[in-house]
Structure formats: C-alpha cells, structure tokens
Amino acid sequence: MSEAVSISASRSGLIIREKEPANLEFPFASLTPVTPTNEFFVRTHFPIPAISAKDWTLTVDGEVEQELVLTYDDLLRLPSVTAPVLLECAGNGRAQLVPKAKGLLWDTGAVGTAEWTGVPLSAVLEKAGVKKGAVDVILQGADKGEVDDPKSPGVVHFERSLPLAKAMRPEVFLAYKMNGKDLTPDHGFPVRAIVGGWYGMASVKWLTHVTVTAAPFEGFWQSLEYAYWKRERERPTLTAVTEVQVKAQIARPALSEAVPGGKPYRVFGAAWSGESDVVRVEVSTDGKTWSEATLLGESVPFAWRLWAFQWNVPEATGQYRVMARATDTKGHTQPVKHDSDRRTYMINFAFAVEVEVV
Amino acid sequence: MSEAVSISASRSGLIIREKEPANLEFPFASLTPVTPTNEFFVRTHFPIPAISAKDWTLTVDGEVEQELVLTYDDLLRLPSVTAPVLLECAGNGRAQLVPKAKGLLWDTGAVGTAEWTGVPLSAVLEKAGVKKGAVDVILQGADKGEVDDPKSPGVVHFERSLPLAKAMRPEVFLAYKMNGKDLTPDHGFPVRAIVGGWYGMASVKWLTHVTVTAAPFEGFWQSLEYAYWKRERERPTLTAVTEVQVKAQIARPALSEAVPGGKPYRVFGAAWSGESDVVRVEVSTDGKTWSEATLLGESVPFAWRLWAFQWNVPEATGQYRVMARATDTKGHTQPVKHDSDRRTYMINFAFAVEVEVV
Known part of the structure; x- marks a missing residue:
C-alpha cells in the first residue's frame, strides 16, 4: 500500500470530542495504511483504569x-x-x-x-x-x-x-x-x-x-x-450492534479544501466492511454519475482498503460535492440516507465532502 | 511574520462540530499568519440566508x-x-x-x-x-x-x-x-x-x-x-460578553503528537487579547517552570501575534504536558482555571497539550 504513504505529511493531532472521559478523534485527512498509535481514536466510557x-x-x-x-x-x-x-x-x-x-x-x-x-x-x-x-x-x-x-x-x-x-x-x-x-x-x-x-x-x-x-x-x-x-x-x-457496515470514507479532499481548477486531483480514502471484503469503491463529483476508484494494495481481511481516484477538476470555480461509496463481497452497498431504526449507530450512508474549486 | 509560514504544510480540513446549522472548527495545528477563508471557523445559529x-x-x-x-x-x-x-x-x-x-x-x-x-x-x-x-x-x-x-x-x-x-x-x-x-x-x-x-x-x-x-x-x-x-x-x-480575553494557544505540538526525544522542537502558536496587545508569551514543558517564547513579526492591533519557543526535548520518553500563557499590555495574564461565573464563555485558562516523547 506504499502509494498512499505520500499523503502522511498532513497531521493535525487528535480532535477532542470529550475531555474526560477521554474521547478523541483521528483527523481522517491524515489517513495512512496503518494508523499510528498516538493518532488512533480513543473511546472511553469511564476514567482510564x-x-x-x-x-x-x-x-x-x-x-x-x-x-x-x-x-x-x-x-x-x-x-x-x-x-x-x-x-x-x-x-x-x-x-x-x-x-x-x-x-x-x-x-x-x-x-x-x-x-x-x-x-x-x-x-x-x-x-x-x-x-x-x-x-x-x-x-x-x-x-x-x-x-x-x-x-x-x-x-x-x-x-x-x-x-x-x-x-x-x-x-x-x-x-x-x-x-x-x-x-x-x-x-x-x-x-x-x-x-x-x-x-x-x-x-x-x-x-x-x-x-x-x-x-x-x-x-x-x-x-x-x-x-x-x-x-x-x-x-x-x-x-x-455487532458487525461493521460497508463504508468508504474520503480523506482527501478534506472538508472545505481549496482544490485548484483545471488540474487532476487525487481523491484518496479508505473503505471497509466488517466480515466481508470491499470489492468496489465509486466516486462522484457531480452529484449524478459515479466512477470506479482504484483499490490500492491487497485486500486484507478485517483491515481497511485504501483507494484513490483521479478527479479531472473542472475549470469552473465554486462549490463541489465529492462523494464515495463502497460495495462488499456480499453485494452490500452504502445507503443514501441513515435508517432511523439504527438510532445513532451503524452510520454508513454516503455523504458529500464539500470543497471549493479555486 | 514569514518565519511561521513553513508550518502551513499541515492542513486537515474543517472539523464538524454541528452539521446543520453549520458549525465548523479550524484545525488549529494548521495555524498560519492569516487564516485562509476556506479554513476559517464557521459559527451559525440558523440556516445561512x-x-x-x-x-x-x-x-x-x-x-x-x-x-x-x-x-x-x-x-x-x-x-x-x-x-x-x-x-x-x-x-x-x-x-x-x-x-x-x-x-x-x-x-x-x-x-x-x-x-x-x-x-x-x-x-x-x-x-x-x-x-x-x-x-x-x-x-x-x-x-x-x-x-x-x-x-x-x-x-x-x-x-x-x-x-x-x-x-x-x-x-x-x-x-x-x-x-x-x-x-x-x-x-x-x-x-x-x-x-x-x-x-x-x-x-x-x-x-x-x-x-x-x-x-x-x-x-x-x-x-x-x-x-x-x-x-x-x-x-x-x-x-x-464583550471583550476578548488574553490567551495563548499552541498549534504545535498537536494533541498526542509524537515528539522525538533528545532534539530541539519548535513549539509554535498564536496569542491575542481583545483591545490590548500581547507583551509576553511563556511556555512550560515540565508543569513547574515557565520560559519566555519569542514573539514573531510585529504587533498588529486586533490581530493575533504568532510566537515560537525552542523546546530542548529531554531524552526520557513518555508523556509530557506543554502549556503556554500570555500577558497583555494591561498586565492581564491567563488564569489557571475557568471561572464558573463566566458560564461556558470567555474560556482562557491555560491548559496543557499532552504529547508523547518517543
């Protein structure tokens, strides 16, 4: 998965969601094949024993x-x-x-x-x-x-x-x-x-x-x-709640990132599915059509799969919505909206990352 | 303030604190002298008209x-x-x-x-x-x-x-x-x-x-x-609530950052005070002593002042707590804890950024 390592330059530190007990989020824009321990998200319910x-x-x-x-x-x-x-x-x-x-x-x-x-x-x-x-x-x-x-x-x-x-x-x-x-x-x-x-x-x-x-x-x-x-x-x-649902997430572009118009841009992310493997990741940059991304490296059970997609960014400046969705070996694809029966868990609907083409 | 620009390589995108209405946070580790518009924090109370x-x-x-x-x-x-x-x-x-x-x-x-x-x-x-x-x-x-x-x-x-x-x-x-x-x-x-x-x-x-x-x-x-x-x-x-309270914030190291031991490290951040200028920023890496940081560039009224401090990181690995505090022309210095009379506003007590010396 070495193609992805070049992205690792961007590191922003853990995001505090709750100070005590410690609930800290990995800045997903810093995605690398293996998450460093000091950047791995922390979820605690009580003080750390x-x-x-x-x-x-x-x-x-x-x-x-x-x-x-x-x-x-x-x-x-x-x-x-x-x-x-x-x-x-x-x-x-x-x-x-x-x-x-x-x-x-x-x-x-x-x-x-x-x-x-x-x-x-x-x-x-x-x-x-x-x-x-x-x-x-x-x-x-x-x-x-x-x-x-x-x-x-x-x-x-x-x-x-x-x-x-x-x-x-x-x-x-x-x-x-x-x-x-x-x-x-x-x-x-x-x-x-x-x-x-x-x-x-x-x-x-x-x-x-x-x-x-x-x-x-x-x-x-x-x-x-x-x-x-x-x-x-x-x-x-x-x-x-048990098995992880199929999901693709975008690391780059980050939310609100300024993307230069008229040039190719490497959309980059990870995809995973609990007890299945990811077979396909698709990317949309126009809200209508989907194009297949390249799955990087080899499939490793129970780990994520990095992927990349070359976006030929239009000349026209303004706001664009970049989306990704994954499909797994069982044929499951991400839904378009969250099912309220899942309450606030198992959230895998495909949402957009809004960016600014400049 | 050009000394600081080298830090700008790290950009992680806005952090979502609330999706709608949009409340988005600047990843402070990406600090530069002027905040780009697309990374500037967004605070809204209602839908954007x-x-x-x-x-x-x-x-x-x-x-x-x-x-x-x-x-x-x-x-x-x-x-x-x-x-x-x-x-x-x-x-x-x-x-x-x-x-x-x-x-x-x-x-x-x-x-x-x-x-x-x-x-x-x-x-x-x-x-x-x-x-x-x-x-x-x-x-x-x-x-x-x-x-x-x-x-x-x-x-x-x-x-x-x-x-x-x-x-x-x-x-x-x-x-x-x-x-x-x-x-x-x-x-x-x-x-x-x-x-x-x-x-x-x-x-x-x-x-x-x-x-x-x-x-x-x-x-x-x-x-x-x-x-x-x-x-x-x-x-x-x-x-x-009216005037901004005196404050120094650390951009680098970021929370949980892995800091190499036995080498100098450039602690970097910004400080400001509402209607006053910042005259001093001090940094502590041992929880006891404070050393003066260097104020970068010139003081500009109503803007922040960037600062840096060379930390001679000890060889001993483990967790360290890096703190910064500012003092302004009126002699105000940051308090050590939050005054509950301020409710959840005007939060300027000096807190620690925990990092890992490796």
Missing part, C-alpha cells in the same frame, strides 16, 4: 470445565498472532446526522487500523474447556462507573458479549501489543480484546474477566446502549 | 436625524479600510471544560485572523446623524429562527448591540471582503459587521439593520445567551 502488568490477571469462568486465572506472563507464553485489524466506533459519522444527534459527535475519524498482537481467545477458551450448551462469552473490562440502567442502576463495569461461534474465530484475540509496542493506557493496557469485523465496542479494553454463559447475555451495553431497532415481522426489538 | 448583493439593503434607523437605506453599491462607494482582525467565538475552548459543557464543544479552533475590507460603521452613523442621548447601536442579521427566549418566544433575528462609543471606533466596520475576495455565504455575504477586540458574536453576519437606541438594548443574544455572571457587591447579574 491504572493497571500494572504485574498485578493484572484474567479470570476465565462460567460454563467452563476448569476456571482459569492467567497472569500477564502466562498470556505472553501462549502462541500469539499479529494482524492489522480495523476498529470503528459504532457511532462514527454521527456528526453527519441532522438534526444534531445526542452522544459524542464523531465525524469520520472514530476509525483506525492498527497492527495488533495477541493470543486467540479460542486458545484460552479451549484451555478452560467450554461446556456443552454454552451460548455467549462475556468480556468484562476493569473500567467502571455509573450508568442509567433501569435493570441494574449504580456502578457497573463495561462489558459486552460475543456468541460462542464468534468468540472462537481467529479474528478474535486478546491483544497486548499495538503497532509492535505494549498497549498504551488509553488503548487498554495491559490487555484488551480485539474483535475483528465488529464495531469497536466489542473490543473490550482493560480486559479482566471472560465469562462463558448458558443463556444469552443482556447487559446494558448491548441491550440499551450500542443497540438498534431490528424489525422482525414489523415488531422492533432492541438488538445488539 | 441566501442574499443577492443586488437585493441587499442596509437600513439605518432609530435615534438618527436621517433614516438611511443603503444598497450594496452605495456601500462600496464609501471610503473603505482593510485590516487583519481576529475573530474568536466566545465559546472557543469549551471542549476543555470538565465536566462536559453544553453547547458546541469547540476546542482551540473557533478562532482565526483574516484580512477584512469594509466601511467604518462610524462613517455610516455620521451620514445618518446620531441624535443626542443615543446609547446603543443594534446590529441585526438576516439570519433567523426560533429561540427559547422567555421574553419574546418565537422566530427572532440574530442581533447584538454595541455601546455607541465602541460603534464609533475605527476597528468596527461593515465588511464586504474577506482576504481580498467577496465574503462567502457562510461568512456573511454580502455584508457583515467586524467588531475588532470583541468576541465573534458581535460581528453580526448578513447584516441588514443598524438601529440606534436611546436605552440600553437587552436582546436575547446578550442578556441570556452570550452573557456571563458579573458580580458587583456580590450580586451576580447576567451581563453581555
């Missing part, structure tokens, strides 16, 4: 033959995998919703692809021995605080579950390195989950407990928050 | 000898001034408040300095002839919408007043050009007020009415919004 690797343990319990308590050294001794995996916040793009949505108003930078190193969750679950009839695997972090949960008010830990089948897949692992170095505190030191293909809320940080259950888990963070209205026979049910 | 220069008129009425209705051509025929003037939103820095404030969460980029061209308001007021006993001059824009004003609910125009003495000063003018070109729709086309030294809300855009009053004006936008608690003999009164 201070955990030393020496004191950290991971408890594996519930529907298992053998309860486990692993130390950091135990984890490091297990066979590891390393892979670039995209994480996108389920609310990425929320600033594009009109009227103004509640919650953190992420624009396009609550997404990144880093190279993660860790132990497949399946290896740890196999070591513990999952009992027959197990359904869900709850991942619990050390981060905690008060939430407005009618079912269990008060202080709770952040936790999310995976169906057992997903938990056993190779793209789900317990990561202790990000881009070749120990995790930083804001990204889950010492150990976090990485759940490839799913929105970021599943990749629980500061992971301390893995609990296998015989019944579906219905925690706050998947039945109220990070949940959308799924309609089955017209009856809407709040359902956990 | 579409006004043609041909149809536009400015009505000057109230306590005047002679009511005036000026056309765009009338205005262009009057003697004009051109000057760089800083505009800062009264809520700039709000994202730094903890707990999270209501309102638009601007970080450091709701500020810019552009070169404005226009007719001094005093020339127009003199043409109309201000009557004795006049007190305030109300500036009203064509933009309008519903507000929660207990005194006059329903649809209102955006409007702010100036005391007559301020209205007559040379730094107050009716601008029709920004950076040498006609205003763009988002910056107030065809004509806007520029009120040097005051927060941006006074520089009313899409200006259509100037009304001189014999009693102090108490509109929504200065008695409820854009108003702070002023204490006189312990009795707090909601008082209009």
Whole structure:
C-alpha cells in the first residue's frame, strides 16, 4: 500500500470530542495504511483504569470445565498472532446526522487500523474447556462507573458479549501489543480484546474477566446502549450492534479544501466492511454519475482498503460535492440516507465532502 | 511574520462540530499568519440566508436625524479600510471544560485572523446623524429562527448591540471582503459587521439593520445567551460578553503528537487579547517552570501575534504536558482555571497539550 504513504505529511493531532472521559478523534485527512498509535481514536466510557502488568490477571469462568486465572506472563507464553485489524466506533459519522444527534459527535475519524498482537481467545477458551450448551462469552473490562440502567442502576463495569461461534474465530484475540509496542493506557493496557469485523465496542479494553454463559447475555451495553431497532415481522426489538457496515470514507479532499481548477486531483480514502471484503469503491463529483476508484494494495481481511481516484477538476470555480461509496463481497452497498431504526449507530450512508474549486 | 509560514504544510480540513446549522472548527495545528477563508471557523445559529448583493439593503434607523437605506453599491462607494482582525467565538475552548459543557464543544479552533475590507460603521452613523442621548447601536442579521427566549418566544433575528462609543471606533466596520475576495455565504455575504477586540458574536453576519437606541438594548443574544455572571457587591447579574480575553494557544505540538526525544522542537502558536496587545508569551514543558517564547513579526492591533519557543526535548520518553500563557499590555495574564461565573464563555485558562516523547 506504499502509494498512499505520500499523503502522511498532513497531521493535525487528535480532535477532542470529550475531555474526560477521554474521547478523541483521528483527523481522517491524515489517513495512512496503518494508523499510528498516538493518532488512533480513543473511546472511553469511564476514567482510564491504572493497571500494572504485574498485578493484572484474567479470570476465565462460567460454563467452563476448569476456571482459569492467567497472569500477564502466562498470556505472553501462549502462541500469539499479529494482524492489522480495523476498529470503528459504532457511532462514527454521527456528526453527519441532522438534526444534531445526542452522544459524542464523531465525524469520520472514530476509525483506525492498527497492527495488533495477541493470543486467540479460542486458545484460552479451549484451555478452560467450554461446556456443552454454552451460548455467549462475556468480556468484562476493569473500567467502571455509573450508568442509567433501569435493570441494574449504580456502578457497573463495561462489558459486552460475543456468541460462542464468534468468540472462537481467529479474528478474535486478546491483544497486548499495538503497532509492535505494549498497549498504551488509553488503548487498554495491559490487555484488551480485539474483535475483528465488529464495531469497536466489542473490543473490550482493560480486559479482566471472560465469562462463558448458558443463556444469552443482556447487559446494558448491548441491550440499551450500542443497540438498534431490528424489525422482525414489523415488531422492533432492541438488538445488539455487532458487525461493521460497508463504508468508504474520503480523506482527501478534506472538508472545505481549496482544490485548484483545471488540474487532476487525487481523491484518496479508505473503505471497509466488517466480515466481508470491499470489492468496489465509486466516486462522484457531480452529484449524478459515479466512477470506479482504484483499490490500492491487497485486500486484507478485517483491515481497511485504501483507494484513490483521479478527479479531472473542472475549470469552473465554486462549490463541489465529492462523494464515495463502497460495495462488499456480499453485494452490500452504502445507503443514501441513515435508517432511523439504527438510532445513532451503524452510520454508513454516503455523504458529500464539500470543497471549493479555486 | 514569514518565519511561521513553513508550518502551513499541515492542513486537515474543517472539523464538524454541528452539521446543520453549520458549525465548523479550524484545525488549529494548521495555524498560519492569516487564516485562509476556506479554513476559517464557521459559527451559525440558523440556516445561512441566501442574499443577492443586488437585493441587499442596509437600513439605518432609530435615534438618527436621517433614516438611511443603503444598497450594496452605495456601500462600496464609501471610503473603505482593510485590516487583519481576529475573530474568536466566545465559546472557543469549551471542549476543555470538565465536566462536559453544553453547547458546541469547540476546542482551540473557533478562532482565526483574516484580512477584512469594509466601511467604518462610524462613517455610516455620521451620514445618518446620531441624535443626542443615543446609547446603543443594534446590529441585526438576516439570519433567523426560533429561540427559547422567555421574553419574546418565537422566530427572532440574530442581533447584538454595541455601546455607541465602541460603534464609533475605527476597528468596527461593515465588511464586504474577506482576504481580498467577496465574503462567502457562510461568512456573511454580502455584508457583515467586524467588531475588532470583541468576541465573534458581535460581528453580526448578513447584516441588514443598524438601529440606534436611546436605552440600553437587552436582546436575547446578550442578556441570556452570550452573557456571563458579573458580580458587583456580590450580586451576580447576567451581563453581555464583550471583550476578548488574553490567551495563548499552541498549534504545535498537536494533541498526542509524537515528539522525538533528545532534539530541539519548535513549539509554535498564536496569542491575542481583545483591545490590548500581547507583551509576553511563556511556555512550560515540565508543569513547574515557565520560559519566555519569542514573539514573531510585529504587533498588529486586533490581530493575533504568532510566537515560537525552542523546546530542548529531554531524552526520557513518555508523556509530557506543554502549556503556554500570555500577558497583555494591561498586565492581564491567563488564569489557571475557568471561572464558573463566566458560564461556558470567555474560556482562557491555560491548559496543557499532552504529547508523547518517543
């Protein structure tokens, strides 16, 4: 993907969406194949827990033959995998919703692809021995605080579950390195989950407990928050947000960028889809016609794919609207508007970047 | 101020704080002596009114000898001034408040300095002839919408007043050009007020009415919004926000920037104070000691002053907190924390930019 590296000159620092707890956005115009750790978006729900690797343990319990308590050294001794995996916040793009949505108003930078190193969750679950009839695997972090949960008010830990089948897949692992170095505190030191293909809320940080259950888990963070209205026979049910939706995002031009008229301009961005690969990215600069962009490098499962498109910018000055849309191997294409059943999550409608041709 | 221009390579596009009405932030890491029009922050309260220069008129009425209705051509025929003037939103820095404030969460980029061209308001007021006993001059824009004003609910125009003495000063003018070109729709086309030294809300855009009053004006936008608690003999009164407070802001390093250890690093930023000049900027990189930065170029009234500081970055890697603070000719220095009487306006306490020495 080296074609894209030339773009990396532009770096603007993280954008503050909330100071405390820290919610920081990557300036997407700084897109590079791998997002540097210090520019990777930060999503926290509570204060960042201070955990030393020496004191950290991971408890594996519930529907298992053998309860486990692993130390950091135990984890490091297990066979590891390393892979670039995209994480996108389920609310990425929320600033594009009109009227103004509640919650953190992420624009396009609550997404990144880093190279993660860790132990497949399946290896740890196999070591513990999952009992027959197990359904869900709850991942619990050390981060905690008060939430407005009618079912269990008060202080709770952040936790999310995976169906057992997903938990056993190779793209789900317990990561202790990000881009070749120990995790930083804001990204889950010492150990976090990485759940490839799913929105970021599943990749629980500061992971301390893995609990296998015989019944579906219905925690706050998947039945109220990070949940959308799924309609089955017209009856809407709040359902956990899971798989990342297909999306293309434009890094260049940036919003309101001054683009010289009468010259070629390299429109540049990234595209991704949760458990599928992107097969096509199209760009529109006139609001009517779409032209195919070039996919750069090779397709890597669970990472984004960079793309570029040569725009032959007209001589006529004025405002132009640049759009991109992606299609994945399952044939899914981005919608033209946001489905309100998704509430303020899974925002993947194709919107325009307005620029000024000068 | 040419020393600073080398920094301009980094441009990330405007940051969306609200999509509609458009509230867009300048990425302050892209700081240059003059902010390009397409990167200048956009603050709107209502949809942007579409006004043609041909149809536009400015009505000057109230306590005047002679009511005036000026056309765009009338205005262009009057003697004009051109000057760089800083505009800062009264809520700039709000994202730094903890707990999270209501309102638009601007970080450091709701500020810019552009070169404005226009007719001094005093020339127009003199043409109309201000009557004795006049007190305030109300500036009203064509933009309008519903507000929660207990005194006059329903649809209102955006409007702010100036005391007559301020209205007559040379730094107050009716601008029709920004950076040498006609205003763009988002910056107030065809004509806007520029009120040097005051927060941006006074520089009313899409200006259509100037009304001189014999009693102090108490509109929504200065008695409820854009108003702070002023204490006189312990009795707090909601008082209009007016003069820009002294402030230094850091453009580089950006938040979370990776700074190479053991080398010099050029900390770079801008400083300003409403109706005063900046006399000193100090930088701290250790949380204890302050060192004087170099003020670049010349002091220009009502514009910002760029500054730089050579930081001899330690070898020791880890997180560092870089801070800057300014002092003006009146001896005002930035406070260490936000005064809650200011509500979520006039935010000029010195806060830290956290960076990673690598």
